[in-house]
Amino acid sequence: MKTRGATRNDRILLWGLRGASVLASSIVLLIVYFLLAESLPALRRIGIARFVTDGDWLPSTAEGENQYRLVPMLAATLLSTLGAVLIAAPAGLLSAVFCHFYAPKALATLQRRIVELLAGIPSVIYGFWGLVTLVPILQRLAPPGQNLLAGILVLTLMILPTIAMLASATLATIPQAHLQGAAALGLSRWTTLRGVVLPEAAPGLLIALLLGTMRAVGETMAVLMVCGNVVQIPTSLFDPVRTLTANIALEMGYATSEHRSVLFVSGLALMALVVLLIGLQRQFRRSVTLV
Amino acid sequence: MSDCCFEACQSQRLPDPEDETFLAVRNLSVHYGAKVALESVDIDIQRGRVTALIGPSGCGKTSFLFTLNRLSDLIPGCGVGGRVRFEGTEIYSDGVDIGLLRANIGMVFQKPNLFPVSIRKNLYLPLREHGCPVNQLDRRSEEVLREVGLWSEVSDRLDASAHSLSGGQQQRLCIARALTLRPKLLLMDEPCSSLDPMATDVIERLILKMRGEYSIVIVTHNLAQAQRIADDVAVFWCHDESGCVIESGHAEAVFRAPKQPDTVAYLAGQRG
Amino acid sequence: MSRSTSRGARAKVADGLVQALVWGTAGTVSAVFLCLVGDLLWHGLAGIDLDFLTQGVERTGRAGGIFPILVSTFLILAVCLAVSIPIGLLTAILLSEFSRRNPTLSRLVGASLDVLAGVPSIVFGLFGNAFFCIALGMGFSILSGGLTLSCMVLPIFIRSVELGLRAVPSDYRLAGAALGMSHTSMLLKILLPAGAPGIAAGLMLGVGRALAETAALMFTSGYADRMPSSLMDSGRALSLHIYDLTQVTGGRPNAYASGVVLVALLLVINLLASWTVEHIVGGRVQRV
Structure with missing residues (x-):
């Protein structure tokens, strides 16, 4: 009878499934391994301290005189993310609230569809649009127009759909009875929103916020195109800045040896930031489901 | 009262099964995690007869049924103890071919659970799985459809979706699907509970027609139904939230002269 | 009494303010969307004709068409799907059907996929460069780019296939088991066909993500704008082409036109995905 062969097929299937799963989950390990392996020379020869204490970012001068100050890039990444989240979180929430509580049905569907479409627009298009539309406007306020504020605004647009969609999903779980x-x-x-909806939706909204933050931290193309890419700690919103991600994108093409290794260090830092945010989010999700 | 129940459970001890016993269950227990659902069940099921499992809900009738074809393996946290011996084979021993076991012991569920494919494909799938030659598929399908009295109703639309049939037709197609493999034993878990009285009547008559040719174990909540179709009955009862069999034997004997006080009360509609 | 009236009045004012704020935000979001799409179409549509889609790149993109770019894009996508579909399907099946039998493995896989889904695309670029291009010796090639993208797409694809399979009623599994069917034939004949909408939705989400990706391809598939002759050739993806055109003077008209092509492709894929999700899976596939 055929059944004997079937149990053998099942065994092969199970091993195939396990093999594929191990392969899929090993990607993360491979990423961490290669980031570590490539940044190790820099970490060992330059040391973490110099990424802070060096006077400037001069990665490809004469041998031995290079300076690797990463602080301005880190500041740019954190400031642009912070700015974007500060605007996008309330805006995303309001957009979700609009769909659920204020808009007539047809408008709500339209709004939802628009947010979905916004989520699907690639970052290079956001960057391009920022460059040709937003930057000329900002330029009139304060030349050269490619600055921190442009980055914040474009990032806001990019993470708003993420936050709005997740917030909307959270609002949908509030029991009709309440x-x-x-x-x-x-x-x-x-009063209903403040007293009933927001307290109940708060955990879900926080998760939405974390995911939005994650997306902003990792975004490359849009900030690369609109931020001006000058290595400096900004003193105003109108200063051009260069984020960690943009720095990698700009310099990986020609970086060699130590310089390349430092770029991997900044990749490692990004990865650490993201893992931290994911850990927070998982922790939070667990505590939410326990309640 | 609980002492009485405890004794009732103990009183059902049966001797070791003989080799020719069709299906022998000894000291069977089922637990879900730490919760015991069924304890020390001893039953012999006879070949060619209809055995009805009756009793209040939550007393482990369905759990019992699921142990007979090892479908209990699929339920998370479900553990089975004791022995089940089917035609001389211990079904809980190592090296038992579960696919073959389930081909020999068919099952029909509470709600019709046809696959979301055509009527024809629903019958072909088990046949192909168990190595039926391609040129036999149509013949065998027609056979089982005639057996359950569906042939005249669906012969002109075998390629329609199985879900387009009425509830009663779907349940009969489920029976036909189970019969494709010529099972020696057919397990039925309240097969009429989701059907209207007319469809129930059709299924009951079908069961009576199958008696003799197939052996059937059927779970039912409906005492009148058990009286109409059963040759043998086993009465399940709860004690301390776990189920056991308090009485079993020929249907007529149990219905006419029940031995256990709980059975008397249950049959009179006073308890359970 | 007067106190409570003033409080009531204040509540009314707050209510009105919030309402204005909500409508204002929603309006702004829609307006920005319309402005973005309108601007793109207004400047881009004019540049699109048959020649643009079928001719080679000239003067680093300022003139000519985008045919080799489209070919490279689809080749990268093909490599990405050829790798991620089999691995993704198998992993999703393990997570949805066998997680109870492999609890430790499933938890590990789940956690690592969560992390993978959050890795920034530029980090994928670094990794792809170090692993595929250098360690495996593939160099700047379509193969390297496609493989890097498949790493990115896997978590999205796996999660939606998993949800699609979980949405298949467990009745079918019981019925199949009761008929003595093996896991393999249950999967091939019942579960995968029944879970097809989830698989389709996952596929489209993955394709959408892959098409939109730019940063991960900069240092893996490279910038070459000529027609690729094999998978080992460098090839420039459409999204990267748009970025590159913004860096050359006089590249904007063609950047607009390429942008319209990219957004049109994505729009079709997105609409298909949300249609499948809403109409077939009944909204059970989560879109994040």
């Missing part, structure tokens, strides 16, 4: 309860008490929409 909303009806609030309505029965004659509460105004704003």
